[in-house]
Amino acid sequence: MDSGNPTIRFRLDRHSGLPVYRQLVNQVRHGIQIGVLRAGDKLPSVREVVSQIAVNPNTVHKAYREMEAIGMVRGEAGVGTFVSAQPQQWVAQDLESELRAALEAWIANALSSGLSTSVIVSMLNQASTMLEQRVSR
Amino acid sequence: MDSGNPTIRFRLDRHSGLPVYRQLVNQVRHGIQIGVLRAGDKLPSVREVVSQIAVNPNTVHKAYREMEAIGMVRGEAGVGTFVSAQPQQWVAQDLESELRAALEAWIANALSSGLSTSVIVSMLNQASTMLEQRVSR
Amino acid sequence: MDSGNPTIRFRLDRHSGLPVYRQLVNQVRHGIQIGVLRAGDKLPSVREVVSQIAVNPNTVHKAYREMEAIGMVRGEAGVGTFVSAQPQQWVAQDLESELRAALEAWIANALSSGLSTSVIVSMLNQASTMLEQRVSR
Amino acid sequence: MDSGNPTIRFRLDRHSGLPVYRQLVNQVRHGIQIGVLRAGDKLPSVREVVSQIAVNPNTVHKAYREMEAIGMVRGEAGVGTFVSAQPQQWVAQDLESELRAALEAWIANALSSGLSTSVIVSMLNQASTMLEQRVSR
DNA sequence: GTGGTCTAGACCACA
DNA sequence: GTGGTCTAGACCACC
Numbered sequence: 064m065d066s067g068n069p070t071i072r073f074r075l076d077r078h079s080g081l082p083v084y085r086q087l088v089n090q091v092r093h094g095i096q097i098g099v100l101r102a103g104d105k106l107p108s109v110r111e112v113v114s115q116i117a118v119n120p121n122t123v124h125k126a127y128r129e130m131e132a133i134g135m136v137r138g139e140a141g142v143g144t145f146v147s148a149q150p151q152q153w154v155a156q157d158l159e160s161e162l163r164a165a166l167e168a169w170i171a172n173a174l175s176s177g178l179s180t181s182v183i184v185s186m187l188n189q190a191s192t193m194l195e196q197r198v199s200r
Numbered sequence: 201m202d203s204g205n206p207t208i209r210f211r212l213d214r215h216s217g218l219p220v221y222r223q224l225v226n227q228v229r230h231g232i233q234i235g236v237l238r239a240g241d242k243l244p245s246v247r248e249v250v251s252q253i254a255v256n257p258n259t260v261h262k263a264y265r266e267m268e269a270i271g272m273v274r275g276e277a278g279v280g281t282f283v284s285a286q287p288q289q290w291v292a293q294d295l296e297s298e299l300r301a302a303l304e305a306w307i308a309n310a311l312s313s314g315l316s317t318s319v320i321v322s323m324l325n326q327a328s329t330m331l332e333q334r335v336s337r
Numbered sequence: 338m339d340s341g342n343p344t345i346r347f348r349l350d351r352h353s354g355l356p357v358y359r360q361l362v363n364q365v366r367h368g369i370q371i372g373v374l375r376a377g378d379k380l381p382s383v384r385e386v387v388s389q390i391a392v393n394p395n396t397v398h399k400a401y402r403e404m405e406a407i408g409m410v411r412g413e414a415g416v417g418t419f420v421s422a423q424p425q426q427w428v429a430q431d432l433e434s435e436l437r438a439a440l441e442a443w444i445a446n447a448l449s450s451g452l453s454t455s456v457i458v459s460m461l462n463q464a465s466t467m468l469e470q471r472v473s474r
Numbered sequence: 475m476d477s478g479n480p481t482i483r484f485r486l487d488r489h490s491g492l493p494v495y496r497q498l499v500n501q502v503r504h505g506i507q508i509g510v511l512r513a514g515d516k517l518p519s520v521r522e523v524v525s526q527i528a529v530n531p532n533t534v535h536k537a538y539r540e541m542e543a544i545g546m547v548r549g550e551a552g553v554g555t556f557v558s559a560q561p562q563q564w565v566a567q568d569l570e571s572e573l574r575a576a577l578e579a580w581i582a583n584a585l586s587s588g589l590s591t592s593v594i595v596s597m598l599n600q601a602s603t604m605l606e607q608r609v610s611r
Numbered sequence: 612g613t614g615g616t617c618t619a620g621a622c623c624a625c626a
Numbered sequence: 627g628t629g630g631t632c633t634a635g636a637c638c639a640c641c
Binding site: 432 | 487501503505507508577581583589595606
Binding site: 076079080081085086089090092093094096097158159162163165166167168169170171172173175176177178180182183184186187188190191194195197 | 213216217218223226227229230231233234295296299300301302303304305306307308309310312313314315317319320321323324325327328331332334
C-alpha cells in the first residue's frame with residue numbers, strides 16, 4: 064500500500080561469487096551508512112524484491128531474517144520491515160571484524176596450501192595497490 | 201610393508217573450512233612444487249592415507265580422482281597412484297588463481313558492504329605487514 | 338512440481354558393464370548432440386534422477402560432477418544443473434575417441450591371442466553387416 | 475632344474491590396456507596354435523616369469539590358474555605347469571566366441587551411448603580396413 | 612595389496 | 627527445493 068517511497072532498490076551481481084542473500088544484507092547496510100536508509104524507513108516487501116531482481120522469495124526471507132538477527136532491521140508482521148533506530152555504530156564495527164576474520168581465513172588457507180609467505184604477501188600488496196588505483200581512476 | 205620412501209604425509213586442518221579432499225589436492229600440489237614429490241613418485245595408497253589422517257576412504261579417493269582429472273597424477277588399479285610427468289607448469293597457476301579469485305571475492309564483499317576503499321586498503325596492508333613480521337619472528 | 342520441460346530422461350543398461358555414472362554422462366552428451374538438450378537447459382535434479390532410475394544419489398552426483406569437470410554442464414547450488422554454452426565441439430570427439438580406443442584394445446587382444454588377421458577382419462565385417470541389417474529391419 | 479628348453483618367453487605391452495594376466499594367457503594360447511608349444515611342454519615357473527617381465531607373482535598365478543581352469547594347461551604341484559594334450563581344437567573356438575561376445579558388448583555400449591548406427595558401422599569398417607592394410611604392409 | 616564403483620545414509624549452505 | 631561434502635561400508639577387477 065505505502066509503496067510510495069521505494070527507499071532502496073536492490074541490484075544483483077551474479078558473477079561476484081557472493082551469495083545472493085549476503086549481497087542484499089550488504090546493500091541495506093551500505094544504504095544505512097550513506098544515509099539513503101534512515102531509522103524507521105521501510106524496506107521493500109519480499110514480493111517487491113522478488114519482482115525486482117528475480118530471485119527466490121526464500122532468499123529474500125533469509126536476508127531479512129539475518130538483518131533482523133543482527134538488529135539492523137525490525138520486522139512487524141503484516142506491516143513490513145523497518146530500519147532500526149541508531150543502527151550505524153555497531154553496524155560498521157561488526158562488519159569490519161567480520162571481514163577481518165574472513166581475510167584471516169583466506170591467509171590461513173593460503174598458508175596451509177603451502178604457498179610461501181612472500182607470495183601471499185605480494186598477492187595482498189598487489190590487491191591493495193590495484194584497489195587504490197581503481198579509486199583514483 | 202617397508203615402503204621406505206614416505207614421499208608425502210598429509211595433515212588436516214579441520215577448522216579451515218576448506219573441504220578435506222581439496223586440502224589433500226593442495227598438499228600434493230605443494231609437494232610437487234617444492235620438489236618433495238617428483239614425476240613417477242608413488243602417493244600413499246588410499247588405505248594408508250586413511251590410517252594416517254582418520255578420514256573416509258571415499259574422501260581420499262575423491263581427492264585422488266580430482267588430481268587424476270587434472271592430470272597431476274595417474275592411478276593404476278592394483279598398483280598405486282603416481283605423480284605424472286611434467287606436472288609443474290599449470291600446478292602453480294591453478295592454486296594461485298584460485299586464491300586470487302577468493303581474494304577478489306573478499307574485496308567485492310567489502311566494497312558491496314559499503315566499506316570505504318581506504319579502509320579496505322588499510323586492512324589489506326595491515327594483514328600483509330602482520331604476515332611479514334610473523335615470518336621474520 | 339510441474340517442471341514442464343522434461344529435457345531428458347535417463348535409462349539404464351544394468352548388463353552393459355559400463356559404470357552407471359558413465360552411462361549418464363554419455364546420455365547427456367548424446368542429448369546435446371541430437372539437440373534435445375541445448376545450452377542453458379536444466380538437467381533433472383539429482384533427486385529426480387534418483388526417483389526415475391532407482392540409483393544412489395551419490396552415483397548421479399558423480400556423473401554430474403564429471404560433466405562439470407569436462408565443462409559440459411554447470412551446477413549451481415540451490416538452483417540446478419544446466420547445460421553449458423557451446424559444448425558441442427569436444428562432446429562428440431570425447432565419446433568417439435573413447436570407443437575407438439576400446440575397439441583398438443579389442444583388436445590388440447585378438448591379435449595377441451594369435452587369431453589370424455583375416456579372421457579378425459571377417460569378424461569385424463560380419464558385425465558391421467549385422468548392424469546395418471538391423472537398422473534396415 | 476630342467477630349465478634347458480625355455481619353450482616360451484613372455485612379453486608385455488604396458489600400453490595395450492589389456493590386463494597383464496590376460497596377455498599371458500593369450501600368449502600361451504598363441505604359442506600352442508602356432509606350434510611353439512606342444513602337448514606336454516613345460517611352461518616357465520612363476521618365478522622365472524616374474525624375473526623375465528617384472529610382474530607381480532600373483533598375476534602370473536592368476537594367469538596359470540585361468541589356463542588350468544580352461545584345460546589348456548595342467549599344473550603338477552612341485553613339478554611345473556604343462557601344456558595339456560590336444561588342446562588345439564576348442565582353444566580356437568573358445569577364443570572366437572569370447573571375442574565375438576566382447577565385440578557385441580562394444581557395439582551395445584556404442585549404441586547405448588547414443589552413437590548412430592552409421593557411425594558405428596563406419597568405425598568398424600575403418601578398423602577392418604586398417605587391419606587389412608597393416609597385414610599387407 | 613591396489614584403485615574403481617556403488618549403496619545408504621547424514622549434514623551443510625544456498626535459493 | 628538445490629547441489630556439495632563426508633561417513634560407513636560393500637563388492638569388483640587387477641596386481
